[in-house]
Amino acid sequence: MRERVVAACDGASKGNPGPAGWAWVVADASESPVSWEAGPLGKATNNVAELTALERLLTATDPDVPLEIRMDSQYAMKAVTTWLPGWKRNGWKTSAGKPVANQDLVVRIDELLDGRSVEFRYVPAHQVDGDRLNDFADRAASQAATVQEPAGSELGSPEPPPAPDTPAKAPRSRPRGGAARTAKGSAAKGSSRTIKAKFPGRCQCGRSYAAGEPITKNDSGWGHPECRTAATA
Numbered sequence: 001m002r003e004r005v006v007a008a009c010d011g012a013s014k015g016n017p018g019p020a021g022w023a024w025v026v027a028d029a030s031e032s033p034v035s036w037e038a039g040p041l042g043k044a045t046n047n048v049a050e051l052t053a054l055e056r057l058l059t060a061t062d063p064d065v066p067l068e069i070r071m072d073s074q075y076a077m078k079a080v081t082t083w084l085p086g087w088k089r090n091g092w093k094t095s096a097g098k099p100v101a102n103q104d105l106v107v108r109i110d111e112l113l114d115g116r117s118v119e120f121r122y123v124p125a126h127q128v129d130g131d132r133l134n135d136f137a138d139r140a141a142s143q144a145a146t147v148q149e150p151a152g153s154e155l156g157s158p159e160p161p162p163a164p165d166t167p168a169k170a171p172r173s174r175p176r177g178g179a180a181r182t183a184k185g186s187a188a189k190g191s192s193r194t195i196k197a198k199f200p201g202r203c204q205c206g207r208s209y210a211a212g213e214p215i216t217k218n219d220s221g222w223g224h225p226e227c228r229t230a231a232t233a
Contacts, residue, residue, distance in 0.1 A: 006031055008070040008123075008133035009057040011049025012141040014200045016208045020044035021144025023160075024057035025136045033133060037152035038140040038160070046208040050076035051105040053141060058112035066117040070134050072125035075207070080109050081120055125202055126221060136160070193217065194225050203227050 009024040023038035037060065041049055050073040061067055071077050084106060087093065092100045092107075100106060123131040125138060139160040144151060151157035197215045202208045203223030209215055216225040 004066045004068060005061055006068045006070070006133065007057055007061065008131070008137040009050075009053035010072060010134065010137035010141045011046060011051070011053045011076075012138070012145040012202075013044060013046040013049050013208055014145050015043075015210045016200070017043050017045045018200070018210065019145050019148060020046070020049040021141045021146075021148070022049050022053035022056060023137045023140035023144060024053055024060065025133055025140065026061065027133055031133065033136045033159075035153045036136065036140060037150075037154070038144040039150045040144050040148040042148070047073075047075055048102055048105065049141065049145070051079065051102055051109065053137070054080070055105055055109050055112065058109065058116075058118075063112075063116050066119070068119045068121060070121045070123045070131055072123055072134055072138070074122065077120050077122055079106055080113065084110060197222070 005026060007024060007026045009022070011020065011022045013020040020041040020043065021038060022041060023036065025033045025036035028034040037056065039056070041052060044052075050071070054069070054071070054076055057069065058067075079102075086095065087100045087106070088110070092103050094100060123134045125134065136159070139162060140151065143160045151160070194214050194216045197209055197211050197213050200208060200210050201215070201222060203215075203218070207224070209224060214225055215222045218227060
C-alpha cells in the first residue's frame with residue numbers, strides 16, 4: 001500500500017454559469033501525472049464544477065490511503081475545511097440564515113471525508129512554472145467544459161491541451177533613456193485600465209469571469225478589478 005497519494009482537482013465554467021467540466025489527476029511517486037479523469041457538466045457554475053471535481057476525486061481514490069489534494073479554488077477548499085462545521089451546526093444554514101449553496105455536493109464530500117486522512121493544499125492558478133498537477137487538472141477540466149465529452153487515462157485519452165483561456169506570457173523588453181521613462185509611465189497608466197473581457201477566463205483569486213465582464217490587468221494576468229485592488233492594497 002502506498003504511504004500517500006498526491007492528487008489535484010479542478011473545475012471550469014465557460015461563462016459562469018455556462019458549459020462546465022470537472023477533472024482530477026493522481027500522481028506517481030515522482031509527482032508526475034499517472035491517472036486522470038474529466039467529465040462534462042452541461043451548464044453549471046464554476047463553484048459547482050470545483051466541488052464536483054473534489055467529489056469525483058474522493059470517490060475514485062482509496063479511503064484507506066492518506067491523500068494530499070492540490071486545488072486552486074479557495075471557495076471549494078474553504079467550503080469543506082473552514083465553513084462546513086459551522087454549516088452543519090446551523091442545520092446547513094449560513095451565518096446569515098440562508099441555505100448553504102450547493103448543499104448536496106458539500107454533504108456528499110463531507111461523507112467522503114469522514115474517517116479519511118486528507119490534506120488540502122492551495123496552489124495559485126495559471127502560474128508560470130506553477131504546480132504541474134494543478135495545471136494538468138485545469139487543462140483537463142477546461143477541455144471537458146469546452147467539448148462536453150468525458151476523457152481520462154482509462155479511456156486512452158491523450159494529455160489535455162493548453163486551456164484556451166490560459167494567458168500567454170508576453171516577452172519583456174527594457175528600453176533605455178527617455179524611452180524607458182515614457183514606457184514606464186505608460187505602463188503605470190495602463191496597468192489600472194479596466195476593459196470588457198473578449199473571452200471567458202480565470203482570475204488569480206481562482207474564480208472565473210465571463211466574456212463581457214469588466215477585467216483589469218493583475219500581476220499574474222487579467223482578472224476581477226476588485227482582486228487587483230486587494231492585491232495592491
